[in-house]
Amino acid sequence: MRVVTRELSVTTHGRGYVEISDALNALVLDSDMRVGLCCLWIRHTSASLLVCENADSEVLRDLERFMARLVPDGDALFRHVDEGDDDMPAHVRAVLTHTDLNVPVRDGRLALGTWQGVFLWEHRRHGHQRRVEVTLLGE
Amino acid sequence: MRVVTRELSVTTHGRGYVEISDALNALVLDSDMRVGLCCLWIRHTSASLLVCENADSEVLRDLERFMARLVPDGDALFRHVDEGDDDMPAHVRAVLTHTDLNVPVRDGRLALGTWQGVFLWEHRRHGHQRRVEVTLLGE
Amino acid sequence: MRVVTRELSVTTHGRGYVEISDALNALVLDSDMRVGLCCLWIRHTSASLLVCENADSEVLRDLERFMARLVPDGDALFRHVDEGDDDMPAHVRAVLTHTDLNVPVRDGRLALGTWQGVFLWEHRRHGHQRRVEVTLLGE
Numbered sequence: 559m560r561v562v563t564r565e566l567s568v569t570t571h572g573r574g575y576v577e578i579s580d581a582l583n584a585l586v587l588d589s590d591m592r593v594g595l596c597c598l599w600i601r602h603t604s605a606s607l608l609v610c611e612n613a614d615s616e617v618l619r620d621l622e623r624f625m626a627r628l629v630p631d632g633d634a635l636f637r638h639v640d641e642g643d644d645d646m647p648a649h650v651r652a653v654l655t656h657t658d659l660n661v662p663v664r665d666g667r668l669a670l671g672t673w674q675g676v677f678l679w680e681h682r683r684h685g686h687q688r689r690v691e692v693t694l695l696g697e
Numbered sequence: 698m699r700v701v702t703r704e705l706s707v708t709t710h711g712r713g714y715v716e717i718s719d720a721l722n723a724l725v726l727d728s729d730m731r732v733g734l735c736c737l738w739i740r741h742t743s744a745s746l747l748v749c750e751n752a753d754s755e756v757l758r759d760l761e762r763f764m765a766r767l768v769p770d771g772d773a774l775f776r777h778v779d780e781g782d783d784d785m786p787a788h789v790r791a792v793l794t795h796t797d798l799n800v801p802v803r804d805g806r807l808a809l810g811t812w813q814g815v816f817l818w819e820h821r822r823h824g825h826q827r828r829v830e831v832t833l834l835g836e
Numbered sequence: 837m838r839v840v841t842r843e844l845s846v847t848t849h850g851r852g853y854v855e856i857s858d859a860l861n862a863l864v865l866d867s868d869m870r871v872g873l874c875c876l877w878i879r880h881t882s883a884s885l886l887v888c889e890n891a892d893s894e895v896l897r898d899l900e901r902f903m904a905r906l907v908p909d910g911d912a913l914f915r916h917v918d919e920g921d922d923d924m925p926a927h928v929r930a931v932l933t934h935t936d937l938n939v940p941v942r943d944g945r946l947a948l949g950t951w952q953g954v955f956l957w958e959h960r961r962h963g964h965q966r967r968v969e970v971t972l973l974g975e
Contacts, residue, residue: 671740
């Protein structure tokens, strides 16, 4: 067994999803890892990782509608508002989803289900450069 | 160190929980892994993985009541309704819980706390055959 | 590659956060692991693991306010009340956050982002002794 480390840099353009499944598969291919685990860690607290259906894009839009209702920007509950009224909601959205994600690798690829995609979810209204640490464990 | 892969197939009978702790312990035993990590990945986006108290079954029923109130079937917010009014709520429930789960292995067993059980949570109203990829890393 | 196991014991003083980033870095240093993964598992279902901004403490207070509104103590929805009116809310809070957390290790330290801290979140109103299993995988 061996460990291989990579870093993925993802440009976001404001609140929304960036699918990273293909970029991750390219990293796995490049590492020559055939079987094991592809471990992701996003180094931010106002963006997160997500697994969701990637067939009907309405699913992701509905998910955004749900989150916007559950954790609305400008909620009077929040006192941490110095960085904008979308900052604290972004932290809460990140807490309710995932900072890490550990995807099985089989036959040199992510063993995703037929309808599964891996996404980076930007929760701030402005775009950012986001960094994901990738740790491949296997052989 | 070595990597061992298994697949767990779980039959669900509509919305509800299936405890998989014993099935996982059987896989670990069969693999001869003594110490390391048992990494789970459910290959679906309308069912998920869950750790919860398994002593009082009222806990799981209360959890279902909470989710049914937070993400109600037939919510007018959702536009992705072609596959039924429980489909989009199932995706949201999966996002709010877990696609992966990484359980420590000690002495050839899952190192669960006294009251912890590992469950597969079916979020659709109809039953399905669900697949979980299992990656054991350790020695 | 090798696997190293440790256990972290954390004393809580009622509902609230205990940052464990430094304690984890001390374990990693002691293990001589330079690169890999630091895998955490909390052996309880009424406390959980969390990654959040650790710069402005108002962020954590806002997060507590959000959770207290989303999952209020004494909610009439809940029937599992024998262990107190904060017990079932504690289970729900744990389900909505994390039992496991898998942090990359680089150069002998957790590869956290600039503003990220790792926290144990006690969800019961009384303090407890909480146990976290730590599995280090790497070299």
